[in-house]
Amino acid sequence: MCYYCKDCNAYVGCHNNTKQPLGTMANKELRDLRIKAHSLFDQIWKEGKMKRKEAYKYLFDNTGIKHIGSSNEFQCNKIIYFLTPKDKKRI
Numbered sequence: 001m002c003y004y005c006k007d008c009n010a011y012v013g014c015h016n017n018t019k020q021p022l023g024t025m026a027n028k029e030l031r032d033l034r035i036k037a038h039s040l041f042d043q044i045w046k047e048g049k050m051k052r053k054e055a056y057k058y059l060f061d062n063t064g065i066k067h068i069g070s071s072n073e074f075q076c077n078k079i080i081y082f083l084t085p086k087d088k089k090r091i
Contacts, residue, residue: 012069023069033076037068040083059083 003021004011010025026034041059045052060066063082065075 023067023071030073030076033073033080034068034071037071037076037079037083040080041068044083 002011002013003025005025008027010027010030012021012023012025014021023034041055044050044058045055049055050058056066059079059082063075063078065071065079068076068079071079
């Protein structure tokens, strides 16, 4: 199940077997930013650096952002910048 806007090609998926959205509607550009932000974020807990709940608290404490799936472009870029290793950041 998902919600889809035909006019702007924005959509959001839903939690399994529910009509509850996983976040907010997003166009292609925003979906790509969310995917990149999530890939950096997921490395923290999937590699065992922190537990998942701790990683979300770490993200919130350092960016003020609670949920990647509800983030706008500015917030996604903030997450990406924050989570990108310092030796790979462009200034």
